[in-house]
Amino acid sequence: MEHTYNLGSRRPTRQVKVGELQIGSDSPIVVQSMTNVFTHDIDRCAAQINKMTENGCELVRLAVPRAEDTAALPEILRQVSVPIVADVHFHFERALEAIDAGVAKIRLNPGNIKDRGEVERVIAACKDKGVAIRVGVNQGSVVERRDLQVRAREKEQDLSILMVDKLRGYVEIFQDNHFDSLILSAKCHDAARCIQVNRAVSAEFDYPLHLGLTHAGDSQTGAVRSATALGTLLAEGIGDTMRVSLAGDPMTEIEAAWEILNSLGLRKRRKPELIACPTCGRTEIDLIGMVGKVKKALEEIKEPIKVAVMGCVVNGPGEADDADVALCGGKNKVVIYRQGEKVATVAAEKAVETLLEQVRLSCRQK
Numbered sequence: 081m082e083h084t085y086n087l088g089s090r091r092p093t094r095q096v097k098v099g100e101l102q103i104g105s106d107s108p109i110v111v112q113s114m115t116n117v118f119t120h121d122i123d124r125c126a127a128q129i130n131k132m133t134e135n136g137c138e139l140v141r142l143a144v145p146r147a148e149d150t151a152a153l154p155e156i157l158r159q160v161s162v163p164i165v166a167d168v169h170f171h172f173e174r175a176l177e178a179i180d181a182g183v184a185k186i187r188l189n190p191g192n193i194k195d196r197g198e199v200e201r202v203i204a205a206c207k208d209k210g211v212a213i214r215v216g217v218n219q220g221s222v223v224e225r226r227d228l229q230v231r232a233r234e235k236e237q238d239l240s241i242l243m244v245d246k247l248r249g250y251v252e253i254f255q256d257n258h259f260d261s262l263i264l265s266a267k268c269h270d271a272a273r274c275i276q277v278n279r280a281v282s283a284e285f286d287y288p289l290h291l292g293l294t295h296a297g298d299s300q301t302g303a304v305r306s307a308t309a310l311g312t313l314l315a316e317g318i319g320d321t322m323r324v325s326l327a328g329d330p331m332t333e334i335e336a337a338w339e340i341l342n343s344l345g346l347r348k349r350r351k352p353e354l355i356a357c358p359t360c361g362r363t364e365i366d367l368i369g370m371v372g373k374v375k376k377a378l379e380e381i382k383e384p385i386k387v388a389v390m391g392c393v394v395n396g397p398g399e400a401d402d403a404d405v406a407l408c409g410g411k412n413k414v415v416i417y418r419q420g421e422k423v424a425t426v427a428a429e430k431a432v433e434t435l436l437e438q439v440r441l442s443c444r445q446k
């Protein structure tokens with residue numbers, strides 16, 4: 081059973097083409113992530129990108145700190161199907177090499193490429209090849225500047241204002257060069273500031289916005305912080321592409337990003353959604369064990385089916401009404417529902433098997 085939620089409309093922006101993707105305005109919010117292996121380790125890097133794509137990543141960024149990384153790009157691009165973003169810091173040459181290799185987008189930090197002429201050479205090359213650029217400001221880069229003037233202003237002004245000021249300065253370089261394929265980002269490590277600064281950026285600029293936190297943390301803390309910040313902004317119609325930055329496997333980032341979009345009803349993936357009660361003193365079946373087994377079995381299913389595994393009759397029948405297939409526990413037995421209708425009562429040992437039979441039946445009928 082699919083629900084859509086009316087969260088209000090998306091903020092209108094320009095649309096920017098990134099490979100085959102359109103980012104901005106009414107285009108679907110794009111899920112992106114970043115590789116965490118050396119780019120010059122070609123086979124490993126391409127394998128990770130392909131795994132990320134299979135897991136729902138629509139745009140993949142990779143770091144190109146050395147010439148050997150950009151030299152690896154043509155072969156990597158040959159092995160993958162998703163648009164690639166080259167992440168460039170300090171060396172504008174890496175951007176030029178990546179553009180030549182055929183990347184779809186460059187992530188550029190004009191703050192660490194000091195010579196404006198070098199930034200303008202990158203802009204010209206992107207214009208020539210139809211490559212988009214993300215330009216962003218990070219909370220850290222504002223705070224850590226050893227610029228006494230900025231330090232003094234920082235005391236007087238809110239950090240968000242400083243970040244928007246800095247971003248405005250960057251944007252002017254692109255506007256002076258009549259470059260429109262621009263995506264903006266303003267990243268912070270705390271959720272409240274991320275919300276505040278992105279609201280300010282979206283109020284001032286009509287370029288698409290890339291949402292994300294910097295250094296969000298380990299997978300649990302980081303996912304909660306990201307869901308708080310990105311979820312709030314997305315619910316307000318702000319944000320056109322997103323990365324959930326988590327320490328560890330990029331697949332966890334991709335899963336978290338989709339979970340946020342799915343929870344808000346902004347995008348649906350062709351995969352099952354599992355609802356489970358937290359268990360309490362009323363639970364008389366091994367619900368946690370059942371949830372683990374059901375979750376594993378659902379990994380094989382590619383239908384957007386909603387499955388509920390509930391401990392008792394307090395909330396079970398209500399969730400069953402809302403799910404395609406549900407299990408509701410009793411004393412050593414369970415009741416199975418399909419499309420809100422009771423279809424079987426079985427012993428607890430048969431619960432998972434019977435539930436999954438009904439899941440398959442429901443998938444065939446979709």
Ligand code: SF4
Binds near residue numbers: 363395
């Ligand atoms: S559904 Fe029942 S068992 Fe599960 S948490 Fe609620 S009251 Fe407890």
